[in-house]
Amino acid sequence: MTLRNRWRKALSMVMLSLTGVCAVLAVSVLFLILGYLVYNGWRSVDWNFFTKLPKPPGETGGGMANAIAGSAQIVLIAIVIGLPIGFMAGVYLSEFGGKIFASIVRYMADLLNGVPSIVIGIFAWSVVVVPMGHFSALAGGVALSLILIPITARSTEQFLSTVPQTLREGALALGASKWKTIATVVVPAAYRGIATGMILGVARISGETAPLLFTSLNNQFWSAGWNQPTASLPIMIYSHAQAPYDDWHRQAWAGGLVLLAMVLTTNIAARWILSRGISVQKG
Amino acid sequence: MAPSSTISARPTSGARAFLQRLASGDEIARLVTAAFAGCILLATVGVIWELWVNSTLARHKFGLSLLTSSDWDAVAGQFGALPFIYGTVVTSLVALLIAVPVGLGAAIFLAELAPAKISSTFTFFIELLAAVPSVIYGVLAIFTLVPLMRDYVEPALKKTLGFLPIFSGTILGVGYLTAGVILALMVLPFIISISREALLEVPTEQREAALALGCTRWESTWQVVVPYARLGIFGSIFLGLARALGETMCVTMVIGNDPSIHTSLFAPGYTIAAILANEFSEATGDLYLHSLVALGLILFLLTIVINAMARLLIIATTRRGSGHP
Numbered sequence: 001m002t003l004r005n006r007w008r009k010a011l012s013m014v015m016l017s018l019t020g021v022c023a024v025l026a027v028s029v030l031f032l033i034l035g036y037l038v039y040n041g042w043r044s045v046d047w048n049f050f051t052k053l054p055k056p057p058g059e060t061g062g063g064m065a066n067a068i069a070g071s072a073q074i075v076l077i078a079i080v081i082g083l084p085i086g087f088m089a090g091v092y093l094s095e096f097g098g099k100i101f102a103s104i105v106r107y108m109a110d111l112l113n114g115v116p117s118i119v120i121g122i123f124a125w126s127v128v129v130v131p132m133g134h135f136s137a138l139a140g141g142v143a144l145s146l147i148l149i150p151i152t153a154r155s156t157e158q159f160l161s162t163v164p165q166t167l168r169e170g171a172l173a174l175g176a177s178k179w180k181t182i183a184t185v186v187v188p189a190a191y192r193g194i195a196t197g198m199i200l201g202v203a204r205i206s207g208e209t210a211p212l213l214f215t216s217l218n219n220q221f222w223s224a225g226w227n228q229p230t231a232s233l234p235i236m237i238y239s240h241a242q243a244p245y246d247d248w249h250r251q252a253w254a255g256g257l258v259l260l261a262m263v264l265t266t267n268i269a270a271r272w273i274l275s276r277g278i279s280v281q282k283g
Numbered sequence: 284m285a286p287s288s289t290i291s292a293r294p295t296s297g298a299r300a301f302l303q304r305l306a307s308g309d310e311i312a313r314l315v316t317a318a319f320a321g322c323i324l325l326a327t328v329g330v331i332w333e334l335w336v337n338s339t340l341a342r343h344k345f346g347l348s349l350l351t352s353s354d355w356d357a358v359a360g361q362f363g364a365l366p367f368i369y370g371t372v373v374t375s376l377v378a379l380l381i382a383v384p385v386g387l388g389a390a391i392f393l394a395e396l397a398p399a400k401i402s403s404t405f406t407f408f409i410e411l412l413a414a415v416p417s418v419i420y421g422v423l424a425i426f427t428l429v430p431l432m433r434d435y436v437e438p439a440l441k442k443t444l445g446f447l448p449i450f451s452g453t454i455l456g457v458g459y460l461t462a463g464v465i466l467a468l469m470v471l472p473f474i475i476s477i478s479r480e481a482l483l484e485v486p487t488e489q490r491e492a493a494l495a496l497g498c499t500r501w502e503s504t505w506q507v508v509v510p511y512a513r514l515g516i517f518g519s520i521f522l523g524l525a526r527a528l529g530e531t532m533c534v535t536m537v538i539g540n541d542p543s544i545h546t547s548l549f550a551p552g553y554t555i556a557a558i559l560a561n562e563f564s565e566a567t568g569d570l571y572l573h574s575l576v577a578l579g580l581i582l583f584l585l586t587i588v589i590n591a592m593a594r595l596l597i598i599a600t601t602r603r604g605s606g607h608p
Contacts, residue, residue, distance in 0.1 A: 012501035016396060022388030023397070026471055027405050030412040036423055088319030096313045097320075105320045108327040114590035115330060115583060116529025118556045122563070122579045126333045135564075146326055153323060179312035200414075207416025210531035210556070214564040234418045238532060241422045249426065256422045260415060267414045271407070 034260070041257030044250045049258070054220055054236070057245045064255050066222045067236035070137065073223065074216055074232055075206050077141025082148030082205075083198055089149070090156025090194075095182050106157075109150040120146050121211035129215060137223060137230035140216025144205040151204065155197025159190040192273055199270035207263050209234035233259050330583070338577035340570050349577055355542040357566075362574035364581060366542045370459065370552035371582070374534060375527040377463025377548065378470055383520055385467075386474030387509075390516075393475070394482035395504050406476065413472035421533035424465040429456040429537055432464070437549055452547035457539035460548040465533045470523035477522060477597065481515025482508060514596045521593030525586045531556035555582040 048063045055062030089109070093102050124143035129135055163186050171181040187194070216230045218239060223230035233255055240252035304310040341349060341362060352363025389409075393402045433456030444450045485508050493503035509516070539551020540561060555578045566572045 008499050008502065012499035015501045015505070016392075019388040019392035019396065022385045023392040023405055025385060026389045026412070026475055027408045029468055029471070030408050030415075033412075033415060033419065033423060036427060037419070040426070085319050085322050088316045089323050092313075092316035092320040096316055101317070102320070105323050109323050110594060111587060111590070112323065112327045112330070114525055114586055116531070116556060116586055118529065118531045118559050119330065119334070119579045119583050122337075122559070122576060123330045123333050125563075126337055126576075127329065146330075149323060149326065153320075177307045178309040180308070182312070203414060207414075207418070209416065209418040210560060213560050217564065234416060234532075237418050237422060238536070241418075241425050241536065252422055253426075256419045260419050263414055263416060264411055267411055271410075 037253065037257045037260055040250075041253035041255075044254035045257055049251075049254050053222070054240075054251070055247075056220075057243065057248065060247045062251070064231075064233065064236050064251065064258075066219065067231040067233045067255070068258075070216070070219065070223050070230040071206060071233040073226065073230060074137050074140040074144060074212070075202065077138060077226065078144035078148055078205055079202060081141065082145035082201075083152055085145075086149045086152025086201070087156050087194070087198075089153040090160065091182065091187070093153065093157040094160035095178075095186065106154075109153050112146065113150040113154070116210075117147060117208055118210040118213070121213060121215055124211060124215045132227065134227075135215060135217035135229040136227045137216050138226050140212045140230065140232065141226075143211035143215045144208060147208060147211065148201045148205050151201040152198055155201070156194050159193030159197060160186060162193070163189045192276070196270045196274040199266055199273070203263050203266040203270070206266075207234060207259060209238055334576060334580040334583055338573050338580050340573035341577040342573075344570065345574075349574070350581070353544055357562075357568075357571050360568075360570055362570070362577075364555070364574075364578055366544050367553050367555045367558055367578060368581065369544050370538065371528055371554040371556070371585075373459050373548070373552070374462040374466055374538070374554055375524055377460060378466035378527045379520065379524060381464065381467035382471045382474055382523060386471050386519075386523075387478055387516065389471075389475045390478035390482055391504060391509070394479045395508065406479065409472045409475050413476070417469065417530060417532040420465055420469055421536035424461065424533050424537045428465055429461055432456050432461045441549075448546045449548045452545070452549050454549050455539065455551060457537050458547075458549050458551045459538070459545075462534045462538045462552075462554070463548070465537060466527045466530055469530060469533065470527050473526060474519045474523045477519035478512070478516045481512040481519065481597075484515065485511045514599045518593045518596035518599075521589050521596065525589040525593060528589065529556060529582060529586050531560050535560045555579070 048061060049065075050063060050068065051065050052061070052063035053066055054064060089105065093106060097103075097105075120143050124139050124146065128139035128142050132139070167185055167189055168181055171185040172178070176184070212232050212235050216232055216235070218235050219229045219231040221231075237252050237255040237259065240248040240255065243249075301310065345352070345362060349362065349364050350368070351365060352361070353365040353369075354361045354363045355366060356362075389405075393405055397405065433454055437454045437456070437460065440450045441454065489507050489511055490503050493507040494500070498506070534554050535557040538554055538557050540553055540557065541551040542553045542558070545552060559575060559579055559582075563572075563575050566575055
């Protein structure tokens, strides 16, 4: 073997092993994040964390109960607004869409999906907070729904279009009208995929912080209603981590751990639902 | 795509036919779903409209000097966006410099080398990594990355490469470099998973042909497979860039919040998203607010352009991948 060939083989070996190192590095980031959060957060995740209000600086103890409830409230508003719109739009794009209008909508959905979440916050601020005159859970929910809608629409469309054409033809041949075909044959055939897309979307928005900064703002107490400033878990983590108090930092770690556990569990559950489906392949 | 439009036996056009379809419910369903789809159109146009209208004062008062002035003084009513644009671009570039080599390497490993089982497990973990909320990266950055950068990484860089202006100056821990590193971690999963898909699109014959000509495994990968998938890989990089530009929370927490331009990567800076996060809810006065919204508009346009480029590149690869086996 000539020197040059030996060099080529050695180079091949080295570079290929380096790619392996890169992959291990990337995956280890996930475990580092998990490890650090568990290490720093688990001591603070106790009963109080889920049931008590945050304490003022200087006092130890307290929890983030209002933030957890507030997050649930805001995400619920986003779900109520976002999922139906996203789902119906997805059905339109896949089943009814003409050429021009559908491709415009598709392009706009992708555009909306790419808008930085803080800019979505500005929009929700200008259409909800300004007319209402104050920050509110509703504004936060609207902001999050704007992130949820394009995700749901595109994933619904994608999973509906994997339903075999023969199923539609069969139902139509039996005399079903088109909307009945869609409602009773096409959508049920793809429901696992659609549900997965929706759950992943909800998991994504429940961790969003930036759009809530100037829509639902924050609140150290229980929210007084859907039209009042409301605490949320991501914002609470953010403000606690930024504050100069050790006890607040402890709470921030705990909040981070709870949020990450929620998001990852939902993600894994969604993927599990999808993997059990046989009628629909992963797009 | 409208897969079913070709097979539904539509009656001939005309008012009677329309009424017939309305009666069967199909037309109603079409109109209702179209109305919901219209909501998306409305929302997107609404975002652009509100950004445009709410930045009127700043656009009229400063014009293009908004982009070129580096004077940001809320008290004096002077608003220049340059330090924020600079910070946004610099942190994103640092992020790409770190994330692209690592991400491409990992994608090559997952697409070309790893056995199917390892590849799918790793891909699963990387998809989970993409789901980690940004504020959690921020918490880790504040408490873990900042001390690490301050005590180890930045002193080491200063010692070895300190003659370069970008690695000089006071070490604070917070600043462009730290923000870039945490952004790199955030965009890494996107670059990996999309590059991996682009590499998987490359036909096996390409690899076999290269190997048959006597290439080593690495030569076949680097000189044949990667160039074949280059459009998709560039697409993934642009997509990562768009995310990095608009990323708010983790950057806000470690950028240092200094509205001026520094050559050194160790220095604290500011990004567009970070100043919006910090000052928007407390801005007083219309001009101040409009200037902040104008920053949002700049950020919006920046990410839209980058995103469009990413999408075109990704579409181009998938078309070619399936069109010419």
